[in-house]
Amino acid sequence: MDRIQEAFSRAHSENRACFVAYVCAGDPDFETSVSVCRALAESGVDVLELGVPFSDPLADGLTNQLAAQRALESGMTAARVFELVRRIRQFSQVPIVFYTYYNLVFANGVEAYVKQAKEAGVDGMLTLDLPPEEAGDVAAACGKHGVKTVFIVAPTTPDSRLPKIAGQATGFIYYVSREGVTGVRDQVAGNIPEAMARIKKATTLPVVVGFGISTRAHVAQVAAQADGVVVGSALVNCIRENLADRSRIPAAIAAKCGELVAGTRR
Amino acid sequence: MPSAADPSRLDRFTVPDASGHFGRYGGVYVPETLMTALEEIARVYEEAKKDPAFQNELRRHLKEFAGRPTELYFAERLTKHIGGAKIYFKREDLLHTGAHKINNALGQALLAKRMGKPRVIAETGAGQHGVATAAVCAKFGLQCVVYMGAVDMERQALNVFRMRLMGAEVRGVEAGQRTLKEAINEAMRDWVTNVRNTHYILGSALGAHPYPMMVRDFHRVIGQETKEQILAKEGRLPDELVACVGGGSNAIGFFFDFLEDTQVRLTGVEAGGRGIRRGDHAARFEGGKLGVLQGAKTYILQNEDGQIELTHSVSAGLDYAAIGPEHAFYRDRNRIQFAYACDDEVLDVFQLVSRTEGIIPALESTHALVHAIKRAAEMRPDQILIVNVSGRGDKDVQQVQKMLEK
Numbered sequence: 001m002d003r004i005q006e007a008f009s010r011a012h013s014e015n016r017a018c019f020v021a022y023v024c025a026g027d028p029d030f031e032t033s034v035s036v037c038r039a040l041a042e043s044g045v046d047v048l049e050l051g052v053p054f055s056d057p058l059a060d061g062l063t064n065q066l067a068a069q070r071a072l073e074s075g076m077t078a079a080r081v082f083e084l085v086r087r088i089r090q091f092s093q094v095p096i097v098f099y100t101y102y103n104l105v106f107a108n109g110v111e112a113y114v115k116q117a118k119e120a121g122v123d124g125m126l127t128l129d130l131p132p133e134e135a136g137d138v139a140a141a142c143g144k145h146g147v148k149t150v151f152i153v154a155p156t157t158p159d160s161r162l163p164k165i166a167g168q169a170t171g172f173i174y175y176v177s178r179e180g181v182t183g184v185r186d187q188v189a190g191n192i193p194e195a196m197a198r199i200k201k202a203t204t205l206p207v208v209v210g211f212g213i214s215t216r217a218h219v220a221q222v223a224a225q226a227d228g229v230v231v232g233s234a235l236v237n238c239i240r241e242n243l244a245d246r247s248r249i250p251a252a253i254a255a256k257c258g259e260l261v262a263g264t265r266r
Numbered sequence: 267m268p269s270a271a272d273p274s275r276l277d278r279f280t281v282p283d284a285s286g287h288f289g290r291y292g293g294v295y296v297p298e299t300l301m302t303a304l305e306e307i308a309r310v311y312e313e314a315k316k317d318p319a320f321q322n323e324l325r326r327h328l329k330e331f332a333g334r335p336t337e338l339y340f341a342e343r344l345t346k347h348i349g350g351a352k353i354y355f356k357r358e359d360l361l362h363t364g365a366h367k368i369n370n371a372l373g374q375a376l377l378a379k380r381m382g383k384p385r386v387i388a389e390t391g392a393g394q395h396g397v398a399t400a401a402v403c404a405k406f407g408l409q410c411v412v413y414m415g416a417v418d419m420e421r422q423a424l425n426v427f428r429m430r431l432m433g434a435e436v437r438g439v440e441a442g443q444r445t446l447k448e449a450i451n452e453a454m455r456d457w458v459t460n461v462r463n464t465h466y467i468l469g470s471a472l473g474a475h476p477y478p479m480m481v482r483d484f485h486r487v488i489g490q491e492t493k494e495q496i497l498a499k500e501g502r503l504p505d506e507l508v509a510c511v512g513g514g515s516n517a518i519g520f521f522f523d524f525l526e527d528t529q530v531r532l533t534g535v536e537a538g539g540r541g542i543r544r545g546d547h548a549a550r551f552e553g554g555k556l557g558v559l560q561g562a563k564t565y566i567l568q569n570e571d572g573q574i575e576l577t578h579s580v581s582a583g584l585d586y587a588a589i590g591p592e593h594a595f596y597r598d599r600n601r602i603q604f605a606y607a608c609d610d611e612v613l614d615v616f617q618l619v620s621r622t623e624g625i626i627p628a629l630e631s632t633h634a635l636v637h638a639i640k641r642a643a644e645m646r647p648d649q650i651l652i653v654n655v656s657g658r659g660d661k662d663v664q665q666v667q668k669m670l671e672k
Contacts, residue, residue: 054572054573055573056447056448056451057451058450058454058455058560059458061455069441078570078572102295102558103559104571104572104573106556106557106563107557107570107571108570108572129295129558129561130295131295131296131298133293133301134295151298152298154298154299154301156300156302156303157298157301158302161302179299179459179460180455180458
């Protein structure tokens with residue numbers, strides 16, 4: 001069993017939803033980012049979704065755009081992102097999923113990129129601007145090197161597209177609970193149970209729900225409805241709010257994470 | 267890398283294929299949320315294309331609202347001044363709102379109506395596409411939001427005011443280098459959020475399928491008219507067509523009906539900016555490489571890791587890191603040639619053409635004129651060269667005035 005599968009079965013056996021935490025690799029700088037990932041791993045995160053900073057993150061809201069900008073300005077490169085994964089692997093076996101944009105995967109050859117990711121310790125890849133229609137090269141490379149693929153289902157996705165999406169995914173399905181970009185919202189979308197029922201007809205893979213989930217109450221609500229809950233911007237905000245004293249960031253993020261993880265119990 | 271494909275066997279109607287690819291270029295690289303909207307646009311567009319009522323309505327608006335057909339004008343004094351080939355201008359600058367952009371804006375506004383989308387968004391660089399979109403939205407009673415980089419808002423302040431006068435909301439974009447690329451990112455974010463009631467009128471032959479094809483089709487009228495007009499005036503096809511290429515909408519519309527006339531040389535002119543050095547230009551075929559940006563696979567100015575490079579051009583409309591996928595396709599097949607023009611040459615020719623012809627061209631179009639003048643000088647007086655003057659330079663005079671005073 002791979003690390004992603006293990007994380008979902010462990011959470012399931014403990015009668016809770018998987019907690020998926022997003023942060024941007026290298027935000028606000030490499031060493032702080034290592035500490036952030038350690039804090040997350042030690043605070044009960046089941047899957048770590050690591051954003052690979054891109055100059056043009058068109059699916060992201062302002063919070064994550066600024067995170068990517070901080071990371072790039074601090075000197076993050078493709079090589080440094082892989083280095084960060086290797087550092088995390090020195091202290092944690094938490095499954096790591098890259099949350100990325102296709103040009104970064106494509107730039108120096110898809111297969112070479114996936115191979116390097118695997119060797120660094122990456123378990124899965126979610127490529128935001130890569131619908132299943134264009135995903136042949138990534139799926140093949142991931143299959144060859146044992147990296148799981150994650151694909152998105154949106155509220156606008158009709159039933160007719162679900163088999164195509166499910167057919168390309170090998171890790172889990174990420175249900176984007178509302179139209180829009182990433183970011184904190186006041187309320188969780190109301191359509192989740194219907195969406196889960198639709199998606200589960202097309203796949204046996206776990207389904208996580210993300211976009212706009214930021215409080216323990218949100219997490220608890222979604223945990224009752226899905227296999228996993230993704231929180232991103234609310235954690236990234238802990239970084240942004242402590243930029244004046246970066247040494248405080250890991251503790252701030254651990255506190256927020258602990259509070260959210262508690263919401264995953266069913 | 268040009269392939270050995272025989273250009274005489276081009277079939278311009280085989281691309282894009284059903285999945286939106288121009289050979290290895292193009293495609294649909296967008297977040298899942300937009301897939302259904304893109305499929306809907308492709309479907310409704312295919313229906314509209316075959317619907318005589320739609321085509322008649324579009325033709326009527328192009329005539330009555332936009333002012334088509336535009337003239338094919340013999341630039342007699344410029345031709346004498348250069349002393350080479352006869353230079354003609356295709357006068358897209360005479361269109362309502364000041365540039366070719368209105369052709370596509372009208373077509374897509376009719377599509378928005380057909381799809382029942384009451385809200386329209388657009389990006390704009392130089393402001394010409396934004397102004398065209400604002401105008402058609404006012405005309406058809408659609409709500410209009412235009413995204414524009416803060417740098418472009420400053421250098422094209424007049425166009426910002428024009429859009430607002432026509433009822434559009436102009437939202438400044440402060441991210442990144444605050445030009446066209448960031449405006450497109452922000453428009454895509456709006457579209458992802460409001461996709462159910464919003465149509466995105468993308469203004470260039472860029473982005474995910476079906477945009478490059480659809481935008482091209484709406485601008486084909488430029489080349490169709492040009493062909494008829496030159497045959498009427500000269501009794502033969504021209505030797506060369508020249509157009510500027512940002513995303514490449516005026517160029518592909520101008521070239522398309524000449525693709526199979528292989529004796530006609532087709533040249534696209536990119537922005538050489540301050541010179542071909544990293545961050546100083548926007549000539550994608552000079553230092554760009556294959557990549558994926560904002561929906562399409564094409565040539566892109568980017569670094570080793572795939573981060574998009576900064577670009578520079580004196581003209582906001584050409585200041586963009588990617589080129590329309592169809593241009594990359596025909597470049598590989600040796601059917602469209604590419605050159606570039608630099609800022610200082612553009613400033614000189616902007617003044618030269620104003621002085622010799624009494625026509626102030628847009629800075630974008632002036633890039634095409636720079637190259638056309640070089641080419642004409644090398645050609646014989648019995649040869650014919652046509653430049654697409656894609657827009658007028660009224661919007662640029664303040665900026666040029668400032669630059670000349672320096």
